[in-house]
Amino acid sequence: MPDQKDLVDLIKSLRAVRRYADRPIDPAAMERILDAARWTGSAKNRQPWSVIVIEDRAALESLADCGPYAGHLADAAAAIMLVMDPAFPAAAYDAGRLSQNIMLAAWAEGIGSCIAFLFPEENHQRARALLGVPDDREAWTAIALGYPEDERATRLDRSPSNVTSEVTPGRIDPGQFVHRERYSG
Numbered sequence: 001m002p003d004q005k006d007l008v009d010l011i012k013s014l015r016a017v018r019r020y021a022d023r024p025i026d027p028a029a030m031e032r033i034l035d036a037a038r039w040t041g042s043a044k045n046r047q048p049w050s051v052i053v054i055e056d057r058a059a060l061e062s063l064a065d066c067g068p069y070a071g072h073l074a075d076a077a078a079a080i081m082l083v084m085d086p087a088f089p090a091a092a093y094d095a096g097r098l099s100q101n102i103m104l105a106a107w108a109e110g111i112g113s114c115i116a117f118l119f120p121e122e123n124h125q126r127a128r129a130l131l132g133v134p135d136d137r138e139a140w141t142a143i144a145l146g147y148p149e150d151e152r153a154t155r156l157d158r159s160p161s162n163v164t165s166e167v168t169p170g171r172i173d174p175g176q177f178v179h180r181e182r183y184s185g
């Protein structure tokens with residue numbers, strides 16, 4: 001078992017990183033991230049997933065055009081595209097768990113990450129075509145990866161084309177988040 005305090009610190013320090021250093025991902029680190037991802041639990045252990053690792057700059061730039069807030073993919077060192085089998089009702093939940101494991105495993109390697117959600121449907125179709133994803137699989141979620149550029153890497157970008165222009169930083173208070181015994185509005 002990893003040290004419990006280290007694990008909680010890792011979870012709590014995970015932030016979306018959208019600015020990346022011009023440095024490739026260490027191949028051994030990428031393998032560890034992919035292995036951690038593969039061990040994610042899923043409903044009935046169906047594992048309704050596979051991933052596409054994308055490092056080609058032209059492909060990353062094309063993918064960045066496949067979502068209204070996906071621009072950070074263009075500068076990422078790599079992206080991991082989640083390819084999900086939508087036949088299972090819990091697939092979206094499973095994709096969430098898979099994403100979080102990828103992001104935490106990357107963070108443990110000092111690698112920042114940020115989801116790019118490739119919507120609406122037209123963008124989703126373009127991304128699927130770009131990566132050769134078959135008709136019976138979905139590919140809504142790409143996770144951009146890269147070593148953080150500098151201390152600005154987690155700063156919110158207030159330009160209108162960026163999702164973070166609409167984002168409130170931080171988290172709700174414990175009092176708002178936790179109810180005890182009964183819901184207390």
Ligand SMILES: Cc1cc2nc3c(=O)[nH]c(=O)nc-3n(C[C@H](O)[C@H](O)[C@H](O)COP(=O)(O)O)c2cc1C
Binds near residue numbers: 016072
């Ligand atoms: C389902 C989902 C979709 C997201 N899509 C995007 C996206 O398209 N573009 C983006 O820049 N960030 C995206 N994010 C990242 C969120 O903006 C981020 O998790 C949130 O602002 C908290 O960031 P923080 O951990 O740095 O505080 C997405 C996150 C989730 C969970």
